[in-house]
Amino acid sequence: MIPELGHFTLALGVAFGFAQAFLPLWGAARGDARLMQAAPALALGQFLALGTSFFCLAWSSAVSDFSVLNVAENSNSLEPLIYKITGSWGNHEGSILFWCLILSLCGAAVAAFGGNLPSSLRARVIGVLGAAGVGFALFALLESDPFLRLWPPPVDGRDLNPLLQDPGLAMHPPILYTGYVGFAVPFAFAVAALLEGRIDAAWGRWVRPWTLAAWCFLTGGIALGSWWAYYELGWGGFWFWDPVENASLLPWLTGTALLHSALVVEKREALKVWTVLLAICTFSLSLSGTFLVRSGILNSVHAFANDPARGVFILVLLGLVVGGSLLLFGLRAPVLAASGIFAPVSREGALVLNNILLCSIAAVVLTGTTYPLFADLLLGEKLSVGAPFFNATVFPLAMPLFAAMAVGPMLSWKRADLGAALMKLWWAALVAAVAGVVMATRAALLPALAFAAAAWLILGALADLIERVRLFRIPLGASARRLMGLSRGSLGTTIAHAGLGVTIAGIAAMSLAHAAIVLLHPGETAKLGGYDWQLVNVHDADGPNYAARVATIRISRDGRLVTVLAPERRSFPVQQITTTEAKISTNGLRDLYAVLGEERDGGAVLRLHVNPLAPWIWFGALIMAVGGMVSLADRRLRVGAPARRAAVAAA
Amino acid sequence: MNRRLLLLAPFGVALVAGGGFLAMLRREQAGTFDPRGVPSMLIDRPVPPFSLPGLASSDLRGRPVLVNFFASWCVPCVEEAPVLMDLRRAGVPLYGIAYKDKPEATDAFLSRHGDPYARLARDLPGRVAIDWGLTGVPETYLIDRDGIVRWRWVGPLTPEAVTAELQPLLRRYA
Numbered sequence: 001m002i003p004e005l006g007h008f009t010l011a012l013g014v015a016f017g018f019a020q021a022f023l024p025l026w027g028a029a030r031g032d033a034r035l036m037q038a039a040p041a042l043a044l045g046q047f048l049a050l051g052t053s054f055f056c057l058a059w060s061s062a063v064s065d066f067s068v069l070n071v072a073e074n075s076n077s078l079e080p081l082i083y084k085i086t087g088s089w090g091n092h093e094g095s096i097l098f099w100c101l102i103l104s105l106c107g108a109a110v111a112a113f114g115g116n117l118p119s120s121l122r123a124r125v126i127g128v129l130g131a132a133g134v135g136f137a138l139f140a141l142l143e144s145d146p147f148l149r150l151w152p153p154p155v156d157g158r159d160l161n162p163l164l165q166d167p168g169l170a171m172h173p174p175i176l177y178t179g180y181v182g183f184a185v186p187f188a189f190a191v192a193a194l195l196e197g198r199i200d201a202a203w204g205r206w207v208r209p210w211t212l213a214a215w216c217f218l219t220g221g222i223a224l225g226s227w228w229a230y231y232e233l234g235w236g237g238f239w240f241w242d243p244v245e246n247a248s249l250l251p252w253l254t255g256t257a258l259l260h261s262a263l264v265v266e267k268r269e270a271l272k273v274w275t276v277l278l279a280i281c282t283f284s285l286s287l288s289g290t291f292l293v294r295s296g297i298l299n300s301v302h303a304f305a306n307d308p309a310r311g312v313f314i315l316v317l318l319g320l321v322v323g324g325s326l327l328l329f330g331l332r333a334p335v336l337a338a339s340g341i342f343a344p345v346s347r348e349g350a351l352v353l354n355n356i357l358l359c360s361i362a363a364v365v366l367t368g369t370t371y372p373l374f375a376d377l378l379l380g381e382k383l384s385v386g387a388p389f390f391n392a393t394v395f396p397l398a399m400p401l402f403a404a405m406a407v408g409p410m411l412s413w414k415r416a417d418l419g420a421a422l423m424k425l426w427w428a429a430l431v432a433a434v435a436g437v438v439m440a441t442r443a444a445l446l447p448a449l450a451f452a453a454a455a456w457l458i459l460g461a462l463a464d465l466i467e468r469v470r471l472f473r474i475p476l477g478a479s480a481r482r483l484m485g486l487s488r489g490s491l492g493t494t495i496a497h498a499g500l501g502v503t504i505a506g507i508a509a510m511s512l513a514h515a516a517i518v519l520l521h522p523g524e525t526a527k528l529g530g531y532d533w534q535l536v537n538v539h540d541a542d543g544p545n546y547a548a549r550v551a552t553i554r555i556s557r558d559g560r561l562v563t564v565l566a567p568e569r570r571s572f573p574v575q576q577i578t579t580t581e582a583k584i585s586t587n588g589l590r591d592l593y594a595v596l597g598e599e600r601d602g603g604a605v606l607r608l609h610v611n612p613l614a615p616w617i618w619f620g621a622l623i624m625a626v627g628g629m630v631s632l633a634d635r636r637l638r639v640g641a642p643a644r645r646a647a648v649a650a651a
Numbered sequence: 652m653n654r655r656l657l658l659l660a661p662f663g664v665a666l667v668a669g670g671g672f673l674a675m676l677r678r679e680q681a682g683t684f685d686p687r688g689v690p691s692m693l694i695d696r697p698v699p700p701f702s703l704p705g706l707a708s709s710d711l712r713g714r715p716v717l718v719n720f721f722a723s724w725c726v727p728c729v730e731e732a733p734v735l736m737d738l739r740r741a742g743v744p745l746y747g748i749a750y751k752d753k754p755e756a757t758d759a760f761l762s763r764h765g766d767p768y769a770r771l772a773r774d775l776p777g778r779v780a781i782d783w784g785l786t787g788v789p790e791t792y793l794i795d796r797d798g799i800v801r802w803r804w805v806g807p808l809t810p811e812a813v814t815a816e817l818q819p820l821l822r823r824y825a
Contacts, residue, residue, distance in 0.1 A: 277661060284665070292672070311676045319669045323662065330659030370668070377675055576726060 003068050006056025007147040009049045010097065013104065014137045016046035020107065020130030024123035028195070036123035040111030043126045047108035050101045050137070054088070057097060057146050061088040067153035070094060070146045076159035076574050078545035086170035087160040093146035095173060099290065100140055102174075102181040103133040110185060117206065124192035125185070132184055132283075135317040143313050159545065159574035168228045176221030176248065180286040182214025183255055186262075187283030190276040191325050194332040199276065204266030207279070209632055211262055215255050216628035218286075222248050223621030230614070231582050238510070238617055241390045246369040247289030253362040254282040257355045264348045267413060271352070273333050278355075280329055284322040285362075291318060346416045350408035357401040364393045395446060402453040402504070406460025409493050410467065424467050428459035443511045450508035457501030461494045492631025496624045503620030509613030521603040529610030531592065532556045536564075538596075538604050546570040548581070551596045551604050555585070567596040567606075586615050692784055693792070693800040699782035706746055706772035711794045715801075715824040716744045717817075718792045719768070719808075720780060722752040723760035725788045731807035735767035738813065743821065746770045750788050751777045793817070795824040 020042040027035025057070070061084050066072040074091040075084050089098040107129040114122045140146070164170075189207045193199045225248065230238040239245060258278040264271040291314045342348050368385045375381045406428065410421040422429075436452030443451075466472075468490065469482040514529035525534040536552040548568040555562045568581035585592045591614040597605035693699070700708045711718070719735065721728040738745055747768035749757040754773055761768075774780055783792070786805055793802035802820050804812060 273658070281661070311679075312673070315669065315672055315676060322665050323669060326662035326665050327659075330655075330662045333658045334655055373675060374671055377671060377678075 002056050003060050003065065003147040003149065006053045006060070007145065009053040009056065010137070010141050010145075010147070013046050013049035013053060013100070014134065014141050016042055016049055017104075017130050017134030017137050020046055021127060021134050023127075025127035025131070025195075028120045028123045028127065031120075033119065036119050039123045039126040040114075042130070043104070043107035043111040046130070046133075047101075047104040050097070050104045054097055054101045057094055058085050058088045060147075061085060064157065065153075066155075066157050067149055067151065068146075069148040069150040072150050072154050072157045074160050075157040076545060077156050078574075079160060079165070080544055082167070082170060083160055083165045087164070089173050089177075090160055090164045090169075093140070093144045095177075096136065096140045096144055097146050098173070099177055099181060100133055100137045102177050103129065103136070103184055106181060106185050107133070110188075121189075121192055121196060124195050125188045128188035128191045128195075129184055132188065132287075132321050135320060139310075139313055139317060143310050156574070159572060162546065162570065162572040162575060162577050162579045166228065166232050168224055169232065172221060172224045172228060175217055175224060177290075179214050179216075179218025179221045180248075180251065180290055182210065182217055183251060183258075183279075183283045183286050185210035185214065186258060186279040187325070190279035191328060193276060193336075194328050197332065197335045199265065199272045199336055201266050201269050204262050204264075204269075204275070207275075208259070208262045208266060211255065211259050211279075212628050212632050215252075215259055216625045216632070218248070218252050218255060219621055219625045219628065222252060223618045223625075226621075227618045231584055232579075238507075238614070241368075241387050243369050244289075246365050247285075247292065250289060250362055250366055250369075251282050251286035253358050253365070254278055254285060257358040257362075258282050260351045260354050260358075264351050268342065268348050270342060270348060271355075273336050274355070276333065276336070277329060278359075280322075280325045284325070285366075287321060288318060343415045345411070345418050347408065347411045347413045349416075350404055350411050353404050354401065354408065357397055357404075361394055361397045361401075364397065365390065368393070391446070395449075399449060399453065402457055402500075405497055405500070406456055406464075409464050409490065409497065425460055425463050428456055428463050431459055432456035439508075443508075447508040447511035450504050454501045454505035454508060457504065458498050461498035461501065464497075465491075465494050488634040489631050492627045492629070492634070494627070495630055496627025499620045499623030499625075499627055501620070502616050502623055503618075506613045506616030506618075506620060509616070510611060512612050513614075514610040515608065517597070517605065517607050519600070519603050519605050524603075526606070526608065528608050530557060531562065531610065533594070533606070533608055535604060535606065538599060541568070543570065545574065546572045549596065549599070551594075551606065553594050553606070555592055563592065565592065565594045567594045569596050588615055589613060591615060694803065696800055698794055698798050698800060699779075701779045701782060703748070703772040703774055703779060706748065706770050708798070710770070711746075712798045713796055714744065715793065715795050715821060716746055718746050718748060718794060720748050720750045720774075720783075720785055720788050720790045722750045722788045723756040724752065727807040728760075728789045729764060731789050732764035732767070734808045734810060734813060736765045737810070738808075739767040739769075744769050746772070748772045748774050748779065750774050750780050750785070793820055793824070 020039070023035050023042065024039035027033070027038070060068045061071045061075050062081060064071065064075060064077045064084065066075075070091065070093050074087050074094070079087070088094045107126055110117075110122065110125055110129065114125070117125070186207050189203065189210070193203055222245075225245070226238045229240070258275065261271050261275045261278055265275050368389050372383055372385055375383055406425060407418070407421050410424060411418070432452045432455040435455040436448050439451040440448035465483075468486055469479040471479050474482075516526065516528045518526040518528075518533075520526060520533075520535040522535055522537050525532050527533075532555070534554045534556070536554055538549055538551045541548045541550045548570045550566050550568045553565045553567070555565060563585040565583040565585055567583040569578055570581055571578045580595050580597070582593060582595045584594075589612065591609070591611040593609035593611060593614075595607040597607060599605070698708045698711050702708070717738070721731070735745060745767050747770070749771065751774070752760075753775075757771075757773065761771075772779075777785075789807055791804040791808055792800055795801050801824060802816070804816070808817075
């Protein structure tokens with residue numbers, strides 16, 4: 001009964017979606033206030049319908065109803081409850097339903113918080129959100145129905161992929177999807193602006209909080225995924241330039257650019273056409289990233305079950321949303337007022353530089369990800385583009401970006417004094433240079449440069465903060481008051497920029513990591529990175545739905561015990577998969593990382609790593625997301641945009 | 652006018668990319684496009700010389716044969732077993748190489764799922780597999796009468812693959 005209710009509410013959601021896509025847009029085109037007023041109710045209705053539908057799926061999974069095909073294939077009665085629930089979005093069908101649910105949540109959020117929007121703009125934004133999502137809801141209903149029944153029901157389910165049975169990964173898809181899908185709102189604002197034929201500063205102010213929120217989630221989601229790859233896949237790396245990883249990085253890059261260019265629209269009413277294009281591209285990239293993964297074109301360890309027939313359906317939907325919005329952009333953007341001219345040395349000039357560099361990086365990553373596919377298609381050549389390409393192309397573009405990042409926030413709008421801004425940063429530059437030179441003696445050139453960039457960014461953010469509170473130039477109490485009174489927007493910028501510096505320091509430190517693969521018999525000791533790793537024993541242990549071999553490793557330094565690690569190899573009998581459970585001991589400045597490999601000749605193969613500063617990679621991303629949230633709490637975003645200015649004259 | 656064209660450029664790029672992806676999907680469905688597959692370096696080259704107990708490269712001459720790498724610990728090999736038995740009944744000469752498999756485990760596997768092999772070799776250390784560029788088990792190669800590798804199939808052989816690809820090749824090299 002519950003699965004049928006889920007199926008019915010999914011169909012209801014599709015019906016709401018069609019209504020949401022057509023009625024408000026039609027009403028806005030005809031100036032019919034009643035149709036426009038229907039938009040919020042339709043958006044809420046779609047959200048309630050899809051929410052009920054997803055709840056039914058999660059319920060079926062939680063109670064192990066194996067007469068539902070999706071549950072039988074991705075769940076098992078022995079699995080812990082949390083993975084029964086999280087497994088409902090860890091598979092192809094469930095994840096598409098989940099995607100539609102989050103998009104409908106965005107529509108509902110615009111309906112709930114968009115009360116201060118002009119009614120025609122709100123109707124159009126909600127209508128565009130409905131149009132973007134209805135195709136995918138239809139796809140969930142027709143081509144990937146998660147509620148298909150199975151008769152006779154099997155005695156037990158086939159279990160969730162053991163790699164996905166992990167608390168970090170359980171939370172990864174919801175956060176990442178919220179980030180991906182959140183960019184639908186700026187996209188809808190951009191398309192609505194094209195339909196309306198005008199953009200002004202108020203538009204920039206409305207778009208920014210949505211972009212910022214989506215960006216925070218995407219940052220968190222990518223970091224969580226990378227962290228999961230680090231500790232669960234047990235390869236000791238954190239980023240592999242895998243197509244699926246690149247697919248999440250691309251919208252992050254263009255989304256970061258969007259975040260900054262929307263600021264220029266808000267403050268200077270410039271870069272309008274560019275911002276609209278960025279909003280469309282960001283959502284298009286996140287849409288393509290989410291769904292190309294499922295089409296079977298992109299080859300990856302992360303990919304879901306592939307089916308080219310489903311792929312064509314999805315590609316047509318993608319074509320309609322992406323192609324339709326870009327065609328609309330091509331036809332309607334000339335109507336928008338052309339951007340004003342501004343001085344290159346100014347805050348907006350720095351933001352343009354940021355946009356150019358971020359978009360160049362995105363273009364390089366996009367090329368590297370898709371080139372092998374097109375080379376195979378057109379030239380019949382098999383090649384793979386890997387980390388060396390990305391490191392060699394992304395780095396030269398990222399360095400000037402980092403260099404400008406610390407200076408940009410110090411420049412004033414309209415016309416700035418670059419010399420004065422650099423004077424305030426002299427000590428940050430000095431420390432960065434010293435850090436670079438010191439590291440150059442220990443590591444290669446690239447990591448040394450990255451360390452310098454990290455020091456420059458963190459200290460640059462600090463210098464910016466010191467400058468703003470006028471520390472040491474006025475009494476401390478007055479400085480503290482200035483700190484409290486600082487606009488959350490600029491505080492958020494400072495925090496986020498420093499967070500990137502922390503992440504870069506963590507990434508650069510990976511070049512100083514030590515790793516070794518050793519065969520140890522119980523009682524034997526290996527030396528690595530100044531630590532003594534002693535294998536005490538290897539024993540059996542049982543989990544709820546797996547059997548494990550556990551190695552006990554005592555790690556000591558200069559005869560003093562540092563920690564004991566117990567990495568595992570888990571065999572999941574249902575899926576006949578063995579996973580390695582790496583164990584990590586961290587003190588914030590370095591990770592001790594151990595993986596248990598095969599056992600042979602009475603000994604065990606261990607992979608041992610000493611990774612200095614590794615936790616900083618994800619800690620920095622967390623700081624970035626916190627910076628975004630602080631900025632989101634800014635007064636001008638909370639109180640709501642002031643009344644819309646008179647329409648800007650057309651060009 | 653130039654500005655108009657410039658603003659339409661993103662749409663053009665998306666159109667081309669979409670067309671490319673559509674072509675990939677079409678050809679993937681038709682089986683002529685596989686972004687994951689790595690072509691074997693051995694195709695149209697002689698079999699790398701090897702000598703194992705039970706089979707040597709010199710035995711792969713005189714008539715077209717299939718060489719199948721398998722292992723008792725490999726689940727897709729179980730799936731493949733009935734297809735191989737059908738091939739044996741059809742009279743196709745099939746040589747098996749057990750990859751990194753204990754002899755007693757191999758024998759138990761063959762007695763349980765049927766032994767389709769005219770000859771059986773054991774590659775316990777997996778060294779021959781390296782010369783062949785094996786990407787995993789099961790993997791199947793067609794060797795013609797001159798000892799030249801003509802075809803490779805990665806993963807379990809399916810009845811569709813046998814009728815669509817293998818049988819025409821067997822006729823051609825017979």
